[in-house]
Amino acid sequence: MTVRVNGKVVTPSGVIRQGCIEVRGDRISAVAEYPSVRDGHWIVPGFVDVHTHGGGGHTFTTGDADSARAAAAFHLGHGTTSLLASLVSAPFELMRSATTAFAPLVHQGVLAGIHFEGPYLSAARCGAQNPEFLRDPSADELTELIKLGDGAVRMVTLAPERAGALEAIALLAEQGVVAAVGHTDATYEQTRAAIAAGASVGTHVFNGMRPVHHREPGPVVALLSAPNVVCELVADGVHLHEGTLTFATATAGPERCALITDAMAAAGMPDGEYELGGQAVTVTDGVARLAGDGAIAGSTLTMDAALRHAVAAGVPLPDAVRMVATTPALAVGIGDQVGALQTGLRADLVVLDNDLEVVRVMRAGEWVQ
Structure with a gap:
């Protein structure tokens, strides 16, 4: 028909x-x-969200398959037809069990893949990541997860300044897994070294990163200026000022900027108390922050709202559409399908x-x- x-x-x-x-x-x-x-x-x-931790009251971060199905269904209602289930820093046992639980959902097409945001991140730039679980990259852990997922592990975010990070990036690239730079206190030179080793995505650029300084441009400038790197941007009016969003888009171009939600379980839900990676989160006026130090803890964004926000900020609609669909799909290797x-x-x-x-x-x- x-x-x-x-x-x-x-x-x-x-x-x-x-x-x-x-x-x-x-x-x-x-x-x-x-x-x-x-x-x-x-x-x-259909929108392609390569970085989301949950939504509709459901989360990916616990590795529960039923919760993952429900979170994916919530985002599907907002136009996201492909998404990566993003986890946060956790013990290896949880990373392993989540891979086992989510791999069948990837093979069934419910999820487009798994994204491990951590635990190989900077303690100085951990944001809402649980510092208890941060550690140096492990080739053994990554090799086991990739084998266990049988194609399900699609992206890993890590800080390039940690010991063993460049070797881990090379391993990921060799195995066809996207290496992303994020939650990092790396210098410009360290970030460039990560890109040379095979890193091809910047995780929520500007957020969870050493800020730009005119004598030390840091990871932001290195990522925005690298022709082979796609830069994630959270277009919710909280993570980035509209001027920053349009500056990044103009600098890297829509073919290298991918809008993401970085959503957590509270997306689509009322204000209140939630949890992310074992830490308490308070949502007030739709903004999620750690109950302790007030750090931004993901978002309550959906991809349709991200599109509207980008257009309202001045990004032309065809460019914004590329940023919510075409660019992220290409960034994680599914652009030949969606x-x-x-x-x-x-x-x-x-x-x-x-x-x-x-x-x-x-x-x-x-x-x-």
């Missing part, structure tokens, strides 16, 4: 104002102009009204909302 979705189609090469997406089975079979369309909704590719409205890719799309609110969501050729 062929399904046609008409409207203003946002493709990697521009906007087809009078467009049509044709879907056969779970694939896009055609993208074309459709002259009879008048003032339809926006049609954009992330754009192109013939042959999986039929993941989001229908948005003129306020960029979600109207309908299609995943693999099926309407899910």
Whole structure:
């Protein structure tokens, strides 16, 4: 059966104002102009969130498969058709059990992969990461997790200044796992060394990093200026000032900037008390902070809200769409399957009204909302 979705189609090469997406089975079979369309909704590719810890009251950080399914379903309702389940710093036993629990969900297509944000991070820049679990990178741990996941482990965030980090980055790159630089107090030179070793993503750039100084540019400048690095940005108006968001986008370009949510369980939920990696989190006015020192503890963002925020900040819609779908998909190696409205890719799309609110969501050729 062929399904046609008409409207203003946002493709990697521009906007087809009078467009049509044709879907056969779970694939896009055609993208074309459709002259009879008048003032339809926006049609954009399904969002790809490569950094989220949960949502809708559910979390990925405990390694529970049922909770992971529910969190993925929550974000799917907001247009995220592909996501990485991000964990936080934890004992190796939890990393191992989470890999075992989530690998079947990856192979079933519920998740696009697993992202370990830690525990190989800087104590000085740990943010909401639990300092109790921070440690130097372990080649043995990484090798076991990669083997256990059988393709499920997609990305690992680490601080390049820690002992053994460059060797770990090289190992990850050799195994086809994305090495990301984040929660780091590294110098500009140390960050450049990590990139040379194979790191290709900057984890929520600006946040959890040594700040920019004119005599020591640090990781931010190294990541934004590296032509082979994709920079994650949290577009929620809390993590980044709008001027910082647009500066980063203008500097690296939409082809190297990926919007992420960094969401935790409180996304889509009321203000109140929550938990992240064994630490108490208080959410007030939608902002999540550690109950102790007030550090930002992830976000309550969804990808549709990130898109709206970026556009409101001045990022052109086609660029913002690239940043919520095409760029993140390419960054984690799934751009040959999802992330754009192109013939042959999986039929993941989001229908948005003129306020960029979600109207309908299609995943693999099926309407899910």
